[in-house]
Amino acid sequence: MLGSPYNRTGNQPLTLGILGGGQLAKMLAQSAYQLGLQVAIIEHGENSPAGMMTKLEFSGGWSSQEDLEEFIKVSDIITLENEFINPSILEKIAERRLCFPSAETIAFIQDKFTQKQTFSNAGIPITEFQAIDSVQSALEFGSLHGFPFVLKTRTLGYDGYGNATIRNANDAQSAWNKFTQTEEPRELMAEKFVNFTKELAVMVARNRRGEVAVYPCVETIQENHICRVVIAPAQIDEALQHVAKEIALACVETINGVGVFGVEMFLTNEGKILVNEIAPRPHNSGHYTIEACHTSQYENAVRAVCNLPLGSPEMVAPAAVMVNLLGERSGSGIPDSVVDTLKHPTASLHLYGKNGSRKGRKMGHITALGQTADEALQSAIGAAKAIVW
Amino acid sequence: MLGSPYNRTGNQPLTLGILGGGQLAKMLAQSAYQLGLQVAIIEHGENSPAGMMTKLEFSGGWSSQEDLEEFIKVSDIITLENEFINPSILEKIAERRLCFPSAETIAFIQDKFTQKQTFSNAGIPITEFQAIDSVQSALEFGSLHGFPFVLKTRTLGYDGYGNATIRNANDAQSAWNKFTQTEEPRELMAEKFVNFTKELAVMVARNRRGEVAVYPCVETIQENHICRVVIAPAQIDEALQHVAKEIALACVETINGVGVFGVEMFLTNEGKILVNEIAPRPHNSGHYTIEACHTSQYENAVRAVCNLPLGSPEMVAPAAVMVNLLGERSGSGIPDSVVDTLKHPTASLHLYGKNGSRKGRKMGHITALGQTADEALQSAIGAAKAIVW
Numbered sequence: 001m002l003g004s005p006y007n008r009t010g011n012q013p014l015t016l017g018i019l020g021g022g023q024l025a026k027m028l029a030q031s032a033y034q035l036g037l038q039v040a041i042i043e044h045g046e047n048s049p050a051g052m053m054t055k056l057e058f059s060g061g062w063s064s065q066e067d068l069e070e071f072i073k074v075s076d077i078i079t080l081e082n083e084f085i086n087p088s089i090l091e092k093i094a095e096r097r098l099c100f101p102s103a104e105t106i107a108f109i110q111d112k113f114t115q116k117q118t119f120s121n122a123g124i125p126i127t128e129f130q131a132i133d134s135v136q137s138a139l140e141f142g143s144l145h146g147f148p149f150v151l152k153t154r155t156l157g158y159d160g161y162g163n164a165t166i167r168n169a170n171d172a173q174s175a176w177n178k179f180t181q182t183e184e185p186r187e188l189m190a191e192k193f194v195n196f197t198k199e200l201a202v203m204v205a206r207n208r209r210g211e212v213a214v215y216p217c218v219e220t221i222q223e224n225h226i227c228r229v230v231i232a233p234a235q236i237d238e239a240l241q242h243v244a245k246e247i248a249l250a251c252v253e254t255i256n257g258v259g260v261f262g263v264e265m266f267l268t269n270e271g272k273i274l275v276n277e278i279a280p281r282p283h284n285s286g287h288y289t290i291e292a293c294h295t296s297q298y299e300n301a302v303r304a305v306c307n308l309p310l311g312s313p314e315m316v317a318p319a320a321v322m323v324n325l326l327g328e329r330s331g332s333g334i335p336d337s338v339v340d341t342l343k344h345p346t347a348s349l350h351l352y353g354k355n356g357s358r359k360g361r362k363m364g365h366i367t368a369l370g371q372t373a374d375e376a377l378q379s380a381i382g383a384a385k386a387i388v389w
Numbered sequence: 390m391l392g393s394p395y396n397r398t399g400n401q402p403l404t405l406g407i408l409g410g411g412q413l414a415k416m417l418a419q420s421a422y423q424l425g426l427q428v429a430i431i432e433h434g435e436n437s438p439a440g441m442m443t444k445l446e447f448s449g450g451w452s453s454q455e456d457l458e459e460f461i462k463v464s465d466i467i468t469l470e471n472e473f474i475n476p477s478i479l480e481k482i483a484e485r486r487l488c489f490p491s492a493e494t495i496a497f498i499q500d501k502f503t504q505k506q507t508f509s510n511a512g513i514p515i516t517e518f519q520a521i522d523s524v525q526s527a528l529e530f531g532s533l534h535g536f537p538f539v540l541k542t543r544t545l546g547y548d549g550y551g552n553a554t555i556r557n558a559n560d561a562q563s564a565w566n567k568f569t570q571t572e573e574p575r576e577l578m579a580e581k582f583v584n585f586t587k588e589l590a591v592m593v594a595r596n597r598r599g600e601v602a603v604y605p606c607v608e609t610i611q612e613n614h615i616c617r618v619v620i621a622p623a624q625i626d627e628a629l630q631h632v633a634k635e636i637a638l639a640c641v642e643t644i645n646g647v648g649v650f651g652v653e654m655f656l657t658n659e660g661k662i663l664v665n666e667i668a669p670r671p672h673n674s675g676h677y678t679i680e681a682c683h684t685s686q687y688e689n690a691v692r693a694v695c696n697l698p699l700g701s702p703e704m705v706a707p708a709a710v711m712v713n714l715l716g717e718r719s720g721s722g723i724p725d726s727v728v729d730t731l732k733h734p735t736a737s738l739h740l741y742g743k744n745g746s747r748k749g750r751k752m753g754h755i756t757a758l759g760q761t762a763d764e765a766l767q768s769a770i771g772a773a774k775a776i777v778w
Contacts, residue, residue: 013723013742030419033442036723036740036753053422055444291705294735294758303731312734316680316706316758334402334425342692345701346683351425353402364425369683369705 013038016302017075017097019062020082021048023352023362024282027290028081029053031299042071049352050081062089072096079259079305083110083280084156100208100258100305101280108255109278113154113189119275122254124247126275127266128192138172138190145192151175153186160225162186165193194274196266200234201285202248205260205300208307213300214249215293215313217241220264220285226360227284229381230322231373232292232315236267244273251278260301262286284324284362289313291348291367292320317369321376323384325364327357340386341366347383357389402427405691406464406486408451409471410437412741412751413671416679417470418442420688431460438741439470451478461485468648468694472499472669473545489597489647489694490669497644498667502543502578508664511643513636515664516655517581527561527579534581540564542575549614551575554582583663585655589623590674591637594649594689597696602689603638604682604702606630609653609674615749616673618770619711620762621681621704625656633662640667649690651675673713673751678702680737680756681709706758710765712773714753716746729775730755736772746778 016032018025021043029039029050039054044061051057056074060067062085072078078099080090083106090103109115116129128145131154132138142149151172153162164175179186199222203215219234220227233241248263255278262283264276286297295303295311303310333354341349351364366383370376405421407414410432418428418439428443433450440446445463449456451474461467467488469479472495479492498504505518517534520543521527531538540561542551553564568575588611592604608623609616623630637652644667651672653665675686684692684700692699722743730738740753755772759765 026422030422033415033419033742034739036742038441038742052427052444053442055441055446057444294737309728309731310734311731311737314735339698342698342700345699346703348683348700350423353422353425353427 014076014306015040015056015074016305017042017071017078018050019078019080019085021045021050021057022081023049023354023364024081025050026053026352027287027296027298027350028079028282028301031296031302034299035302037302040071040075042067047355049354052353068093077305079301081281084158098305101261102256102258105255105257105280109280111154111187112152112157112277113187115277116189116191118254119251122250124250124254124275125273127194130190132188132190135169135172135176138166138176138188139169141190142166142172145190149193150191151179152189152191153179154189155186163225166190194266194276195269197269197271198234198236198267199276200236200244200265200267200273201230201283202245202263202265203260203283203286203289203297203313204248204252204257204263205297205304205310205313206252206257207304207310208258210253211310212249212252213295213310213313214245215286215289215297216315217244217248218285218288224360226324226326226362228324228326229377230285230288231377232288232320232322235373240267240271240273247273247275251275255280259304260286260297284365287350287365288320288322288367290350292317292369317371319370319373319376320367321370321373321380322365322367323380324362325351325366325384325387327359327361327363328389330358331356333357333363335363335387335389337388340388341383344368344379344383344386346370347379349383403465403695404429404445404463405694406431406460406467407439408467408469408474410434410439410446411470412438412743412753413470414439415442415741416676416685416687416739417468417671417690420685420691423688424691426691429460429464431456436744438743441742457482466694468690470670473547487694490650491645491647494644494646494669498669500543500576501541501546501666502576504666505578505580507643508640511639513639513643513664514662516583519579521577521579524558524561524565527555527565527577528558530579531555531561534579538582539580540568541578541580542568543578544575552614555579583655583665584658586658586660587623587625587656588665589625589633589654589656589662590619590672591634591652591654592649592672592675592678592686592702593637593641593646593652594686594693594699594702595641595646596693596699597647599642600699601638601641602684602699602702603634604675604678604686605704606633606637607674607677613749615713615715615751617713617715618766619674619677620766621677621709621711624762629656629660629662636662636664640664644669648693649675649686673754676739676754677709677711677756679739681706681758706760708759708762708765709756710759710762710769711754711756712769713751714740714755714773714776716748716750716752717778719747720745722746722752724752724776724778726777729777730772733757733768733772733775735759736768738772 015038026049040056042058058067221229368379404427415438429445431447447456476492757768
C-alpha cells in the first residue's frame, strides 16, 4: 500500500509498528488508522494508551527478545514515540525493516552533549556547554559562564528529570552526588543559563526524500519543568518566527532526520534565538496541530516514515492554544467528571486513557482555536480548569 | 468515566460498544479513543475497518447469540453505525445497557413509509407518498401525482438499492417483480418525484438531555444514487440554510432521537425544502465535519450517547468540500498509489482499510478546507482524481 515496497501482499494493509505505547503512540496510531494502515505497538506493560487500540500489542516491551521478534515480523515500517531506546535495538530492527528515525539520527541526539556538539559544529546557535567530569570542573564552568548554570545528565532526562540548577558549591556537590552516586551513574554536562523572554518550539517533518514541512513557531510555557500551555503562533515578530523555523529546519537536516522532530528554543533577553534541545518524535508542543493545522504532526510523522508527500503544516485558524491536563492526585486515570470541561463548546478534549494518575502526570490535553490568541487561551484554559479529577 | 453511571469500577475506562464495523464505526471509534474511551465492535466478519482497531472484536455479528452476549457484557454504552438492525435486538440490548439511538427511534424510521408518516404528522414538509400493495395502485399513484415517480422498498434500501424510477406501466411491472417476486419480498411505497435544484443535508446531534448541535446545511451531489461530493456550507441563501437546519432539528426531535442523525432534503425548483429521509447514525454528508468543524459528527455522536455536553458544530473555515473515493475495480482494498493524491498539500485523505474493493464501493474520502467553496473543490477533486487504484 501507499507505494511502499513493504506491502507484503497486494491485499494486506501496511502495518506501522510503533516502539512505545503512550499518548504520542496513541496519536500516531490515530493518524495511521485514518490513512488505512494497521498498527502494531510494543511497550512494557499491557493496555497502554496505544496498546489498547490494536490486537497487535506486544506488552513485554523491546527488552523481551520474543516480543521484539514478533513485533518486527508483523510490522512493515517502524517508528518510535520514545527516544530512550538503545540505538543498537534500532540498528537490529533496521537490518530487517525500514525504521525511522534511524539509529544514526538517534545517536546524534540521545546524548545531550553529543547533540549540542553536533549542532555547534553545524553553526546552529546554542548556549555555551561543556562535558563535566567532577564537581571541580562544574565549579570552573560556573566561574567562567556564571552562576546559576544548569547541570544535566547527558542521557535519559525529560520534563525536568535529570536537570539541576547550580547556584553555588553546595548545589554542585549535591547534584553531583544525586546523579553519580547511584546504581546507574550518569555522565553529566553543564549549560550556561539562558536568560530568556520566551521559550519557543517548532515541529519539523522530513520524509525519506528530504522533503520537509515546517510547522509554525509556537510559544511554550513550562511550570516545574513540565509543559503547561502552548500558544500558536508565538506572539513574536514574524521575522523572528521565521528565524526560529529556519533554525529548526537546520537542526533536522544536520542529523539527517526522517520522521517528525520537536525543536525547543529560547528567545533570549537580547532577542536572539538559541536551540535548547531536539526530540526525534512527535512532541507536546505539537499537539495543537491536530485541530489547528491542515496536517497534524502525527499524520506527517506517518507520511514521513512511509516516504509519502507531506501535508501542509499551515494553520487553519489565526490562533490556537493547547493546555496540558496534568494529574492532580494519585489514583484512577479516569477523571471524575468532564461535564464542565465540555461546556466549553470550542474546546477539543483529548484524554489518553492511562491506567493510573499521579500528580503532574500528563493525562490529556485541550486545544482551542480562536481568532486571537487571547480568545483561544480563554477557551482552552477555562475548559482545562473545569476538569474534575 | 465521564460522569456516567456505567463506570463499572473507578479504574476502567468506559467502553463504547458499536453495532457494526464499517467506516462509520471506524470514525466513531477514533473519536471514542480521543476521549479516552475503550471500543468494542460487533460485525459479521473479521478485521472490518473498525474491528481491526480493537481487541474487543466480535466477528460473528449480532446474529450470533454468543457474540452478542459477549459484546453486551464488555460494553458500557452501545450505539450503532448501521440502521438495518432489527429493533428487537436493540430492545434486548436496552434491557441491560444504555443503547442509543433507541429501538423506539429506530422503529420510527427504519420503515420509510412509517418514517414519512411520522414526519407528515408532525407537520414536517415532505413529498407526497403512499403505501403500494399492487402494480395497479402504483399506476394509480402515477396518474394522481405524475410520472415518473419513485417506487421504493420500505425497508433495507440505501445508496440507491431498493429504489426504482417508474415512467410507465412496464417500469411499474418490472419493479414490482424485482422487489416482490424474490426470496425476501419487500413492502413498497411510492413517492412523488421531486424536481429539485439541489440536494441538501444537515447533521443533528442530540444528547440524552435533549441538548442539540445542528451542523451547517450542506449540498450533496449524487452520481448513480451514491454520494460523490459534499459542499459546506451549501451555496444557497442563508435564510434557506436556516430553514433547512430548523427542519432537520424538528425531524430529530419528533423521533426523540439521541445520537447523531443525517437529514437529507431537497431544495425544489420552487425554492421549497422537503425532507427526503433521515439516517439515525453518522452520515456520509457529515464526514467533512472532522476537519471543518470544531467538533466532528463522530465526536458529538459519542458525547450524545454518553450524555455529555455537545461541542460546537460551527465551521472553522469559510468552506469545505468532501469527495468520496469510490472503488474503480474489483480486487484489493488498497490503492496502488496515493502519492499524487498527497501532493495536494491541503487535502486530508481518509482510507477505510476495507479488505476488498469493487466498483462504486466507498473506500475512503478526501476533505479540503478553503476560503471559498471553489478553492476547496479544486483541492479535494484534484486530490481525489489523482488516486491510483
